[in-house]
Amino acid sequence: MAGAVAAPSPFLGQAPLHFNKTSFERCTLSSVLQLRIKALFWGPRKAVEPVKVDPSIGDFSLMESGSKGGTTNLGEAKKLSVSVVSSISEVSSDEWDSCSRDATGSEQFNPFLSHGFLSSLEETGCAVKETGWVPQHIIARDECKNVLGVVPLYLKSHSYGEFVFDHSWADAYYSYGSRYYPKLQCCVPFTPVTGQRILVRNTAYRDQIFDILVSALMALTVKFQVSSLHITFPSANEWDKLKEKGFLQRIGMQYHWKNRNYKSFDEFLMDMKQSKRKNIRQERKKISAQNLTMKRLRGCEIKARHWDTFYEFYRNTTDNKWGSAYLTRDFFHNMASKMGDNVLLVAAEEGEELVAAALNLIGGDTLYGRLWGCHPGVYYPNLHFEACYYQAIEAAIELNLDKVEAGAQGEHKIQRGYLPVTTYSCHYFLDAEFRKVIADFLAREAAQIKLVMKLLHDSGPFKDNVSSVEA
Template sequence: MAMAAVVCYCKPSPSPFLGQFPSQLRNLSSKQSIGNSVHATTINAIFWGSKKVVEPQEMDPSLGDYTLTGSGPEEVTTKKVSLSVVSSISDISSNDWDACALDATGPEKFNPFLTHGFLSSLEESGSAVKKTGWIPRHIVAQDECESILGVVPLYLKSHSYGEYVFDHSWADAYYSYGSRYYPKLQCCVPFTPVTGQRVLVRNSSYKDQVFDILVSALKDLATKSQVSSLHITFPSESEWHKMKEKGFLQRIGMQYHWKNRNYENFDEFLMDMKQSKRKNIRQERKKISTQNLTIKRLRGHEIKLYMINLDMTISIGCIAS
């Protein structure tokens, strides 16, 4: 049954009902300044779920089998597809995942944040794992030959941080109603407020049917897991419209995007701002130069090697002290 929207008062102070915030992130803070060179664009989020909220339990990773039908040259053809949940993206080969992502977006709209490499780095680095409140629950559709036809990046969440869609008032409303909002299912790219495909399906004559059964599997998993709700955030516009037809509630938000107006240098960019803002930015940049900071740009395997060397340096320093 679709969950109705709730209107409630959102406290200005942090709410105690927003889930467990990872302890290692509590001391982090961020500041964002927006100059004149911004561009407003809409972002979308989709919600679906049942009213009942209880603790999720261990369950069979299988989400059922389906039979797809297609038209061949002389007769109707069928294909059996099985859906399942995996607890890590490493359980899926990078070639299979990336093939789904590339077919879903098209080569002209390649999205690096949907790649196996990016998503696996979030898990391997410990950023999107159980300890930080992100439990991978990726959904996979494969045929009888074990060829992967579609995948969905999905996480079981114990808080609302790292999503860039603020549903804190929903959590408060659930508490006021006598229910718990967490855990919830979140279909997204963690820590990345970038619009893109969320249901990644290979190109085939069965593509639309695979999309439909993956969406059904998302809803079935939400019901079986007995979570409060299922959220699909920053989907593509086409998905946003399709999900409405499948019983999801739609939500629209707003982002501010910085645009480079062909600035030749940083000073030219500053000239687009008010004098007070130019002054503040220049003073902040001067402070950085006095702190003896070093910035390094690393790629791929260089990151792992650098982190290993950094860990060894810290360990040796601790022993020496």
């Protein structure tokens, strides 16, 4: 697509949603010129180091609320102190994970929000200052030093590894003499997975703490003198609440598989149209015909040699397809040691040799398909579909999980049972004029995405009597 803006992505099923940069600038950003020309000359595009500021954001009073039924009793706390830490290691794993578990509920546990996953990104040099990800996590403590809320936050000098694409926004800022970077990014780095972003303990003050943390995010945007704050892949509930706080709303699209209480893969196939069912069975037969053996390895079953080989597969994918490897070899070892049985590696072997693999993480009700790679220079027809989609479906049925999230890329997932669902992001801009322009763009973009999703659902692979409601 001419003029399309996209970021490199090494992730399974995570191609960018393209939009036309030229059209965006012509139709919407011309209005900025009519409003104000900010500068005639400006310097080169480079990240600017933030001004060093006091890590304390402020102290807040908590007001008495109604019933405390069903909430965690952490004493009669009345004050909240909010500050910024430069590493997640400054918060204990128990404190962070308590916030994460309370925010989602155990039945919807999200492994990417865990201290183990996020600390692995920092400890192995993936999400650190040197790669353009400066941790600026927000922590809320009561007067007894109990951690009541946390927010994963990063100061960024680029827009890579986010999967909600704003490169044309950055170009527009520079074109009119303004600086887009650095910016604040609230997310899980390199992970386009929907989940809570404002992680709050289940106390009587939960709603108040949520509001305080959102206000802290906005205050930090001003304090750091950055262009904007972006909260990507929040929950739908957070997305609605943040609109009330003045954030712009954006939607995207991914492909998820929904478990309708299937007892087996064959039972799932019986919900498909005959032509789709036949195609899937033919694709799966080709795996055994190539003398390939599929294994699902979990936790301690995955050895160091598996991770070393998988890293080579991962680099083969990034080098040949995406061009940017965000994760290090040590990350896989570190993450696996911390995440235990929440890690599932689908392995394809030819004889005794590992020739391909797909990395998944297991949540409370979801199997998350993340990375895929295969032996360089070797091609096995349909192996990608088997390792990434069909094995994931079988695992979800076996584990009684509600859905499989397989990412954004490729309408080819639809005929294999993965349907489009809506994803969300929120954006807060300090510049009122650019905010108006971007709001106009987002409204038109949303209309296009909704139309595409309807068309894809209408041409879905399931029988007419099978519900195709979004997961």
